[in-house]
Amino acid sequence: xxxxxxxxxxxxxxxxxxxxxxxxxxxxxxxxxxxxxxxxxxxxxxxxxxxxxxxxxxxxxxxxxxxxxxxxxxxxxxxxxxxxxxxxxxxxxxxxxxxxxxxxxxxxxxxxxxxxxxxxxxxxxxxxxxxxxxxxxxxxxxxxxxxxxxxxxxxxxxxxxxxxxxxxxxxxxxxxxxxxxxxxxxxxxxxxxxxxxxxxxxxxxxxxxxxxxxxxxxxxxxxxxxxxxxxxxxxxxxxxxxxxxxxxxxxxxxxxxxxxxxxxxxxxxxxxxxxxxxxxxxxxxxxxxxxxxxxxxxxxxxxxxxxxxxxxxxxxxxxxxxxxxxxxxxxxxxxxxxxxxxxxxxxxxxxxxxxxxxxxxxxxxxxxxxxxxxxxxxxxxxxxxxxxxxx
Amino acid sequence: xxxxxxxxxxxxxxxxxxxxxxxxxxxxxxxxxxxxxxxxxxxxxxxxxxxxxxxxxxxxxxxxxxxxxxxxxxxxxxxxxxxxxxxxxxxxxxxxxxxxxxxxxxxxxxxxxxxxxxxxxxxxxxxxxxxxxxxxxxxxxxxxxxxxxxxxxxxxxxxxxxxxxxxxxxxxxxxxxxxxxxxxxxxxxxxxxxxxxxxxxxxxxxxxxxxxxxxxxxxxxxxxxxxxxxxxxxxxxxxxxxxxxxxxxxxxxxxxxxxxxxxxxxxxxxxxxxxxxxxxxxxxxxxxxxxxxxxxxxxxxxxxxxxxxxxxxxxxxxxxxxxxxxxxxxxxxxxxxxxxxxxxxxxxxxxxxxxxxxxxxxxxxxxxxxxxxxxxxxxxxxxxxxxxxxx
Numbered sequence: 001x002x003x004x005x006x007x008x009x010x011x012x013x014x015x016x017x018x019x020x021x022x023x024x025x026x027x028x029x030x031x032x033x034x035x036x037x038x039x040x041x042x043x044x045x046x047x048x049x050x051x052x053x054x055x056x057x058x059x060x061x062x063x064x065x066x067x068x069x070x071x072x073x074x075x076x077x078x079x080x081x082x083x084x085x086x087x088x089x090x091x092x093x094x095x096x097x098x099x100x101x102x103x104x105x106x107x108x109x110x111x112x113x114x115x116x117x118x119x120x121x122x123x124x125x126x127x128x129x130x131x132x133x134x135x136x137x138x139x140x141x142x143x144x145x146x147x148x149x150x151x152x153x154x155x156x157x158x159x160x161x162x163x164x165x166x167x168x169x170x171x172x173x174x175x176x177x178x179x180x181x182x183x184x185x186x187x188x189x190x191x192x193x194x195x196x197x198x199x200x201x202x203x204x205x206x207x208x209x210x211x212x213x214x215x216x217x218x219x220x221x222x223x224x225x226x227x228x229x230x231x232x233x234x235x236x237x238x239x240x241x242x243x244x245x246x247x248x249x250x251x252x253x254x255x256x257x258x259x260x261x262x263x264x265x266x267x268x269x270x271x272x273x274x275x276x277x278x279x280x281x282x283x284x285x286x287x288x289x290x291x292x293x294x295x296x297x298x299x300x301x302x303x304x305x306x307x308x309x310x311x312x313x314x315x316x317x318x319x320x321x322x323x324x325x326x327x328x329x330x331x332x333x334x335x336x337x338x339x340x341x342x343x344x345x346x347x348x349x350x351x352x353x354x355x356x357x358x359x360x361x362x363x364x365x366x367x368x369x370x371x372x373x374x375x376x377x378x379x380x381x382x383x384x385x386x387x388x389x390x391x
Numbered sequence: 392x393x394x395x396x397x398x399x400x401x402x403x404x405x406x407x408x409x410x411x412x413x414x415x416x417x418x419x420x421x422x423x424x425x426x427x428x429x430x431x432x433x434x435x436x437x438x439x440x441x442x443x444x445x446x447x448x449x450x451x452x453x454x455x456x457x458x459x460x461x462x463x464x465x466x467x468x469x470x471x472x473x474x475x476x477x478x479x480x481x482x483x484x485x486x487x488x489x490x491x492x493x494x495x496x497x498x499x500x501x502x503x504x505x506x507x508x509x510x511x512x513x514x515x516x517x518x519x520x521x522x523x524x525x526x527x528x529x530x531x532x533x534x535x536x537x538x539x540x541x542x543x544x545x546x547x548x549x550x551x552x553x554x555x556x557x558x559x560x561x562x563x564x565x566x567x568x569x570x571x572x573x574x575x576x577x578x579x580x581x582x583x584x585x586x587x588x589x590x591x592x593x594x595x596x597x598x599x600x601x602x603x604x605x606x607x608x609x610x611x612x613x614x615x616x617x618x619x620x621x622x623x624x625x626x627x628x629x630x631x632x633x634x635x636x637x638x639x640x641x642x643x644x645x646x647x648x649x650x651x652x653x654x655x656x657x658x659x660x661x662x663x664x665x666x667x668x669x670x671x672x673x674x675x676x677x678x679x680x681x682x683x684x685x686x687x688x689x690x691x692x693x694x695x696x697x698x699x700x701x702x703x704x705x706x707x708x709x710x711x712x713x714x715x716x717x718x719x720x721x722x723x724x725x726x727x728x729x730x731x732x733x734x735x736x737x738x739x740x741x742x743x744x745x746x747x748x749x750x751x752x753x754x755x756x757x758x759x760x761x762x763x764x765x766x767x768x769x770x771x772x773x774x775x776x777x778x779x780x781x782x
Contacts (some may be wrong), residue, residue: 089597130598153660154663169594169600169602203644203645203648203649206480209560210560211561237648237649237652238648238650238651238652238653238654238655238656239653239655239656239659240656241653241656241657242657243654243656253594253644253648254602255645255649257628257629258594258628258629258642258646258649262627262628262629262630262657263629263630263653263742264630265630265634266632266633266657266661267658268630269543269544269545271661277682277686277688278682281684281685283681283684284677284682284684284686286682287677287679287681287683287685288678288682289678290678291669291675291678291679291682291688292667292678294672295668295675297671
């Protein structure tokens with residue numbers, strides 16, 4: 001948390017976006033491909049980003065030779081030994097009680113102590129969230145932290161973001177409001193979009209559809225749009241996630257996780273079918289050969305490794321969950337994302353908005369019957385004037 | 392309901408699968424493309440299927456000239472006049488109270504009275520379900536009827552089925568058990584698969600994950616697999632929906648609807664990006680031209696019109712909801728599906744299993760504490776021995 005300005009990621013005009021040094025703490029023992037892929041990703045990161053240095057956490061006996069094999073890492077990383085490993089099958093509650101000696105715990109501790117500015121892990125998502133919550137604590141006003149993912153879309157920035165995609169299996173109306181605020185702040189800082197469009201995922205776009213908590217959230221998110229600096233477009237459906245209609249899709253972690261994985265599975269199926277088609281005849285093979293440049297560009301555009309990294313929002317610190325099956329390129333993308341976020345300093349402004357929104361939601365709930373007729377308008381955030389924010 | 396055998400759809404050895412005549416009741420006034428597309432779909436159906444004749448419901452002044460323009464329909468359909476139209480914005484509760492004069496109501500009445508063997512509508516899904524429930528009533532043992540859709544997959548039959556995709560916004564454990572039984576019966580009859588593989592949609596495949604009702608359903612569905620004639624593969628994730636791992640995906644209507652639309656939206660996005668890529672250079676255009684045969688076959692394989700039709704399960708009668716934006720080809724596919732289902736006579740066997748499963752679920756719920764340790768095993772269905780079923 002270096003600043004509370006909403007600076008677009010990668011915007012060279014921001015005070016934090018130059019080549020200021022940043023230290024990222026990497027849990028090297030998680031992930032389906034083992035430490036080798038993570039260390040290769042680390043090497044890729046430092047060779048592409050002169051301002052990033054790394055703390056690499058895990059078993060010294062395994063990591064030392066892997067690091068030695070990567071000349072790019074020489075002088076750019078510190079190995080932090082940890083005996084234990086969190087496996088994909090470990091229950092989060094078990095890791096919280098008995099996981100102090102693991103590489104995951106060690107990686108998060110470095111962020112807590114201030115040695116590093118962000119954490120990246122490819123490990124067990126549930127455990128990573130549990131240990132992060134335990135060590136970093138939730139931001140004030142946040143009951144349920146969320147995981148945000150990026151999604152290729154037809155929107156102006158080529159991506160939408162969706163949250164929660166799996167931190168929790170349920171969300172109340174006030175959690176969904178917090179997701180709207182956190183998602184909008186994340187998107188604004190990620191893409192330099194002053195006024196992201198927020199939509200609430202539902203089974204239809206008519207006002208009368210959906211579950212009770214979603215209808216309540218519909219009112220709350222609409223009432224807070226000025227102050228939260230987003231435009232609320234109302235309910236959106238699954239087909240809208242990759243559309244040009246919306247930038248930030250708000251939903252509970254159960255629905256979001258299933259939507260995310262369904263989208264990934266469908267894209268993979270279509271891709272596989274396409275490859276099969278191209279092998280079906282000589283003409284098709286010839287055609288695919290001629291179009292190979294275009295096909296490679298398409299493949300790169302929807303390559304999930306490019307947008308690898310679920311960002312944990314609502315914690316006092318930046319934690320990025322890299323996909324369990326990420327290769328070196330995917331790990332490098334997740335580390336670069338963590339560095340950008342840590343340097344953008346979006347945390348301060350987000351924290352301020354969340355506290356005010358939580359109070360507004362509470363007032364709306366107490367303001368029993370006319371809640372839907374007269375949505376509660378929160379006070380102007382005190383920080384707005386002090387910071388001379390003009391957007 | 393002509394028989395209670397589980398006869399595969401389209402299997403010529405079944406008693407019902409010959410060219411026995413069938414009458415399908417079509418609501419011609421729903422749908423985004425208006426009655427013209429529906430009537431064109433009707434014409435396409437009867438010219439391709441000598442054994443299907445139709446009742447076409449709607450405004451005579453509009454439909455008469457449209458029907459006259461389709462020579463194929465001469466002598467193959469009866470026009471049933473109805474003044475009213477259910478619009479896409481009408482609330483289901485409103486249509487239930489005031490919708491008696493609509494084409495939708497009229498179409499369902501023909502099924503109720505026995506004049507037709509199945510109903511097809513492109514109209515408002517919520518209203519169609521509400522009026523169907525009101526007129527046809529739920530099967531015994533079914534608390535929440537469901538809508539089942541087909542999904543292109545890597546499985547042995549090229550499709551999986553998912554339910555519920557939008558009949559209700561929630562489902563308890565016993566509803567999810569009913570969906571497993573109904574989905575397995577539908578899939579068995581649709582694809583001649585003796586033992587469909589059922590999976591329960593969740594955010595992870597580990598036993599400890601998910602919401603309470605899903606954990607309870609996990610036990611119930613596992614305990615009923617022999618009797619329900621399916622194999623339970625346990626929890627599946629969004630990415631498994633189009634996979635070779637599972638044939639029937641069970642979930643609540645909120646999650647299922649969002650997964651379905653997310654999958655459709657993603658497939659459309661990838662398709663659009665592919666088309667754009669092919670236009671990006673001269674070589675790419677040339678390649679696409681050479682591969683056009685293969686690309687057309689791929690496009691046909693994932694064309695949502697081919698598998699158009701959400702089937703309402705758990706009602707005393709076959710109702711097929713065609714996609715609102717279906718064209719003539721889509722409408723024809725939905726009518727053909729309705730005819731196949733009506734003639735397969737899967738309803739009887741499904742009804743029997745549902746009653747027994749409902750009792751088993753009730754017993755499991757009463758059998759308080761050891762429910763998860765000792766899943767309730769239902770009795771052998773009485774029909775099994777009587778019918779000399781060998782599968």
